[in-house]
Amino acid sequence: MIKKLRKAVLPVAGLGTRFLPATKATAKEMLPVVDKPLIQYAVEEARAAGIEQFCMVTGRGKTALVEHFDVAYELEATLRERDKQDALASLSGAQSEPGSITTVRQQVPLGLGHAIWCARAFIGDDPFAILLPDDLVLADKPCLAQLADAYYQTGGNIVAVTEVPPEQTNRYGILKIGKDDGRLVEVIGLVEKPDPKDAPSNLSIIGRYILMPEVIKYLALMERGAGNEVQLTDAMARLIGEQPFHGLRYDGRRFDCGDKIGFLEAQIAFALKRPELSGAVREFLKKYI
Numbered sequence: 001m002i003k004k005l006r007k008a009v010l011p012v013a014g015l016g017t018r019f020l021p022a023t024k025a026t027a028k029e030m031l032p033v034v035d036k037p038l039i040q041y042a043v044e045e046a047r048a049a050g051i052e053q054f055c056m057v058t059g060r061g062k063t064a065l066v067e068h069f070d071v072a073y074e075l076e077a078t079l080r081e082r083d084k085q086d087a088l089a090s091l092s093g094a095q096s097e098p099g100s101i102t103t104v105r106q107q108v109p110l111g112l113g114h115a116i117w118c119a120r121a122f123i124g125d126d127p128f129a130i131l132l133p134d135d136l137v138l139a140d141k142p143c144l145a146q147l148a149d150a151y152y153q154t155g156g157n158i159v160a161v162t163e164v165p166p167e168q169t170n171r172y173g174i175l176k177i178g179k180d181d182g183r184l185v186e187v188i189g190l191v192e193k194p195d196p197k198d199a200p201s202n203l204s205i206i207g208r209y210i211l212m213p214e215v216i217k218y219l220a221l222m223e224r225g226a227g228n229e230v231q232l233t234d235a236m237a238r239l240i241g242e243q244p245f246h247g248l249r250y251d252g253r254r255f256d257c258g259d260k261i262g263f264l265e266a267q268i269a270f271a272l273k274r275p276e277l278s279g280a281v282r283e284f285l286k287k288y289i
């Protein structure tokens with residue numbers, strides 16, 4: 001029987017060094033694309049896939065991420081007094097069901113795998129999603145909902161994948177592929193950040209996963225991988241052969257918002273999707289190109 005997917009882990013304890021100095025006193029995941037912080041895009045995408053319980057893996061200087069989903073009594077009262085209905089309505093996505101968000105602390109950022117292991121009590125015996133908020137996906141049907149649909153067909157582990165230029169495999173987790181129907185691929189191996197000459201394919205994992213709880217026992221081994229970090233990819237690789245493992249070529253466009261160029265491109269792409277902004281954005285872009 002395939003268990004219902006209700007839980008999501010949001011690892012947000014990274015240092016965000018590529019975005020210094022912006023991330024000196026603020027979390028990278030609070031950076032906005034247009035007018036919404038990255039963390040809120042992730043939470044809204046997760047809700048659209050049926051997620052009810054969230055666990056943020058936080059670190060020092062990340063409290064704003066939790067505050068963002070709290071009730072802002074004073075702000076809301078002031079907006080109501082001033083009859084600012086649009087501004088009030090814009091806060092609705094930043095509200096959460098009481099008790100639906102828990103946090104755990106990753107005291108030292110030892111890697112994504114270590115961050116997920118920190119959420120082990122929250123995960124328990126249930127399947128869970130992982131969303132990396134700095135990977136933003138523009139899609140008609142939200143990416144995690146596409147992944148959840150596939151999960152209810154295949155069961156087991158499933159990751160969202162996309163083709164990357166062959167010379168960039170050393171930046172990503174890369175799949176070794178078995179059967180491939182053009183959309184769903186069977187994963188027969190996983191390597192974190194392989195050198196282009198050793199890469200088994202150019203199909204890379206993006207920051208959307210649905211994993212079985214058994215991955216925790218492999219993370220608990222605390223083996224260091226690429227970059228001397230505890231890599232999630234290495235623990236996932238151990239599940240291959242024990243449990244179904246698939247990759248899904250999702251429909252949509254991914255923006256790596258942990259990177260300056262990806263972040264800037266996301267601003268433009270998301271603004272162009274907003275009817276009230278797209279005309280003006282098109283106009284000013286003409287001045288630069």
Ligand code: UTP
Binds near residue numbers: 016110
């Ligand atoms: P990144 O590889 O983007 O690292 O992490 P980073 O520290 O956030 O950013 P840079 O590379 O220094 O600029 C991918 C995701 O994993 C989380 C990050 O918060 C991000 O969501 N992460 C990473 C942790 O939660 N803990 C870690 O130890 C490492």
